[in-house]
Amino acid sequence: MYSLLIKNAKIVDGTGNPWFYADLAVEGEKILTVGHIRGGESEKTIEAKGLIVCPGFIDQHSHADLVFASDEQLKYLEGRIRQGITTEILGNCGISVAPLSKKSRDLMKAFTGWMAPEDLPWDWEIMADYLSLLEQNGVPVNVGTLTGHGAVRAIAMGFRSGRPSHDELELMREYLADTLEQGSFGMSLGLIYAPGMYADTKELIELAKVVKGYNGLVTSHVRGSSETNLFAERELIRIGEGSGCRVHRSHNEAVGREHWDKIEKSLQMEEGARKRGIDIAYDMFPYPAAMTMMIAIYPPWALEGGWEGLAERLEHAETRRQIEEDIEEMVPGWPTWKEGSWPHNIVKATGWENIYIGYIPSESNKKYEGLNLREVGEKVSKSPFDAISDLLVEEHGAISQLIFGVSGDKGTDVPLRQLITHRLGGFATDAIDIGTGLPHPAAYGTYPRILGKYVREEKLLPLEEAVRKMTSFPANRLELKDRGLIREGFFADLVILDEERIIDRATYDRPRQFPEGIEYVIVNGQILVEKGEFHPIKPGRVLRRGK
Secondary structure (H helix, E strand, C coil): CECEEEEEEEECCCCCCCCEEEEEEEECCEEEEEECCCCCCECCEEECCCCEEEECEEECCCCCCCCCCCCCHHHHHHHHHHCCEEEEEECCCCCCCCCCCCCCHHHHHHHCHHHCCCCCCCCCCCHHHHHHHHHHHCCCCEEEECEEHHHHHHHHHCCCCCCCCHHHHHHHHHHHHHHHHCCCCEEEEECCCCCHHHCCHHHHHHHHHHHHHCCCEEEEECCCCCCCHHHHHHHHHHHHHHHCCEEEECCCCCECHHHCCHHHHHHHHHHHHHHCCCCEEEEECCCCEEEEEHHHHCCHHHHCCHHHHHHHHHHCHHHHHHHHHHHHHCCCCCCCCCCCCCCCCHHHHHCHHHEEEEECCCHHHHHHCCCEHHHHHHHHCCCHHHHHHHHHHHCCCCCEEEEECECCECCECHHHHHHHHCCCEEECCCCCCCCCCCCCCHHHHHHHHHHHHHHHHCCCCCHHHHHHHHCHHHHHHHCCCCCCCCCCCCECCEEEECCCCCECCCCCCCCCCCCECEEEEEECCEEEEECCEECCCCCCCECCCCC
């Protein structure tokens, strides 16, 4: 007897090949048969006539590290599951919540406050402990993680700038290798954030060699997406070339209107690198706005020592004025890790009026959520800089920001379209919901937005190609051998959708709106979403590299 039988499906199998009609039988966690099935009983039968059946979507770029460690994870993840996500990869942008040391724990807790849903115990240190905690608690979707370069550097050096000593670099290598042994899929870089921004290319190549030894992947939030965009692209290619490791640009983008034309050149650089034998690709999100931590607007020297170091500097009047002057005047230059340089001045690229407060912890300051920083300044009769700096001190740094002007703006998405259609790109959310504030709408709408707006309405790319970019593409980048395709013997991670109805409904003002047109979401053979009803179960698996 089959555990699940899906009849009369129009199957888009994830390869990019044309759709075909077939039935699909599931036994336990895996796909047993794909074809025309005659007879045979099943515990559950779904009539899929007129619907698309495709592999579950793999979000290669999630920041839900602490959401999965929360007792309330089902509540926070429902919007992601309802858009068809069946697998998530954590530890992105150089930020992973493991490994930790006694010295780095408080630094990383403060650094990740913007993505923490609640006051978690943080009672793990090594990667294996964190992954075991997720297994013990259970997870609704499959989840794996990268190792954040920032996490291992914080263990060796804290949030100090400069090159590591020989012993410090060896310590980073050891911790990185340990996490890879314990199941990490590779290393992520966050080169506009402290402490990653302090590392030079040589350090990154040396660490990437460790990842190469485990056939892992190096992903990167590159040094900058404005003035230094093309230098940063070249650096990622150098890391791949110098280490022999596979490399991947996270959420490829260009920030600020005057830099949008760099997208075409960066894609040409990646194509050229592949011709030279360097395995490079990228992911992106289909919105002209990005979300990250608010402290990312400050210059590198102000972030030494982590949040506590920045807070002390903001309390010192003369130092505060110097920080403000740098934000208003400093133009990023290369190399960005040298003293006095800056990888990515967000304010300079977009302006105060294009940076909005997404999440703020205290009830007394919730009134500022959804306002841009110029509006916040007007509310309190201060400059935008002083207004947000005072709020950050009050909120201990735990404020998120929503930035417009990312490969487009509220008036145009033309730059985004190059990234959506290019063969080297896949899709990701780069967004979470921690239950408060205004999350990025990508947390609820990324994949339906692609399939509804860009496939059906605008015919920017074929359905089969869009599904490939959501499924087998990220599975291939991560070397997930048994997910991302509809194939006999593969895990039954499936989405059943109505191609005529699918669309995102989440907006910047009202982000917590579920999409339409996703009829079923199935993880390891179990149904989480069924005709609009969400089943709060945990059939997901904790994934480990090579297993």
